[in-house]
Amino acid sequence: MEFNMNEAIDVLERTPKTLEHFLSGLSDGWVHCNEGESTWNAYEVIGHLIDGEKNNWIPRLEHILMEGESNPFPPFDRYAHLNDTAKVPIKDRLLEFKRLRSINVQKLMDLIESIDDLDRTGSHPAFGVVKVRELISTWVVHDLTHISQIVRVMAKRYGVDVGPWKEYLSILK
Amino acid sequence: MEFNMNEAIDVLERTPKTLEHFLSGLSDGWVHCNEGESTWNAYEVIGHLIDGEKNNWIPRLEHILMEGESNPFPPFDRYAHLNDTAKVPIKDRLLEFKRLRSINVQKLMDLIESIDDLDRTGSHPAFGVVKVRELISTWVVHDLTHISQIVRVMAKRYGVDVGPWKEYLSILK
Numbered sequence: 604m605e606f607n608m609n610e611a612i613d614v615l616e617r618t619p620k621t622l623e624h625f626l627s628g629l630s631d632g633w634v635h636c637n638e639g640e641s642t643w644n645a646y647e648v649i650g651h652l653i654d655g656e657k658n659n660w661i662p663r664l665e666h667i668l669m670e671g672e673s674n675p676f677p678p679f680d681r682y683a684h685l686n687d688t689a690k691v692p693i694k695d696r697l698l699e700f701k702r703l704r705s706i707n708v709q710k711l712m713d714l715i716e717s718i719d720d721l722d723r724t725g726s727h728p729a730f731g732v733v734k735v736r737e738l739i740s741t742w743v744v745h746d747l748t749h750i751s752q753i754v755r756v757m758a759k760r761y762g763v764d765v766g767p768w769k770e771y772l773s774i775l776k
Numbered sequence: 777m778e779f780n781m782n783e784a785i786d787v788l789e790r791t792p793k794t795l796e797h798f799l800s801g802l803s804d805g806w807v808h809c810n811e812g813e814s815t816w817n818a819y820e821v822i823g824h825l826i827d828g829e830k831n832n833w834i835p836r837l838e839h840i841l842m843e844g845e846s847n848p849f850p851p852f853d854r855y856a857h858l859n860d861t862a863k864v865p866i867k868d869r870l871l872e873f874k875r876l877r878s879i880n881v882q883k884l885m886d887l888i889e890s891i892d893d894l895d896r897t898g899s900h901p902a903f904g905v906v907k908v909r910e911l912i913s914t915w916v917v918h919d920l921t922h923i924s925q926i927v928r929v930m931a932k933r934y935g936v937d938v939g940p941w942k943e944y945l946s947i948l949k
Contacts, residue, residue, distance in 0.1 A: 730940035737939035766910035
């Protein structure tokens with residue numbers, strides 16, 4: 604086990620700024636490319652991250668701390684952002700993500716009062732008993748997963764253009 | 777084929793700042809974790825990216841533009857950075873990468889005078905004939921590969937901590 608609260612926050616607070624520097628001002632070709640039908644482009648991934656800030660991580664943490672295992676927390680709709688038809692520029696989505704994350708990191712620090720809170724348990728609708736430390740670890744890994752997804756999707760856009768170098772580029776496989 | 781010079785530069789000039797915002801000030805636990813023996817941590821990946829700025833991309837481009845297919849460009853040592861025993865802080869490595877990349881993006885813009893230059897050919901020591909556009913595309917995808925590698929390595933650090941959520945996190949598989 605490697606989890607450490609300060610280190611988890613280290614990542615959580617860096618993700619929005621990292622994505623902002625990577626994606627703001629990037630041409631549409633990069634922002635709107637995907638891996639084929641029913642896959643997400645970078646714009647959609649940011650929408651999903653915003654949904655997570657609103658409906659997943661902190662609400663679930665609050666639910667666990669209030670209700671324990673007695674009442675499973677509601678499922679999170681991983682596709683909700685696809686219903687958001689308001690096409691705001693990605694720059695604004697990134698600012699919204701940054702704003703919400705900043706509030707949520709502060710809430711996280713306020714909610715976890717002692718190291719013992721990390722072992723408190725709740726009930727996941729599919730998995731059953733889960734711990735607070737597992738939820739927060741997953742929040743971190745979820746960030747990393749979606750950064751990885753964004754760069755993979757972009758890399759594949761040049762899958763043909765790299766010519767024979769494809770052999771050396773495992774991300775294209 | 778998707779390659780477009782301005783879009784390629786869009787990514788090349790964003791990579792150092794993106795990594796700087798992600799990795800600067802991050803705790804050693806994140807910076808020095810790896811995927812096991814003979815794998816690279818984030819610190820080592822930045823060393824490899826610096827080597828590429830010094831010895832790979834622009835030197836190869838200059839070689840192609842000067843020598844064409846007549847003389848293969850020298851192989852690039854992908855492990856050279858592991859011999860660098862001077863343990864400068866990662867913050868300084870990131871600044872060095874940013875400095876070199878900025879110079880090299882300017883050189884790239886100076887060297888490619890017209891769209892026809894993108895079709896000029898050189899000789900790769902392993903692959904044989906390669907085009908300038910393939911080299912530049914590979915430079916872009918190489919950046920994306922190593923961003924992806926850094927976040928994957930970090931994600932795996934919490935492979936156990938996430939508990940049952942592992943099932944939903946493909947990056948851990």
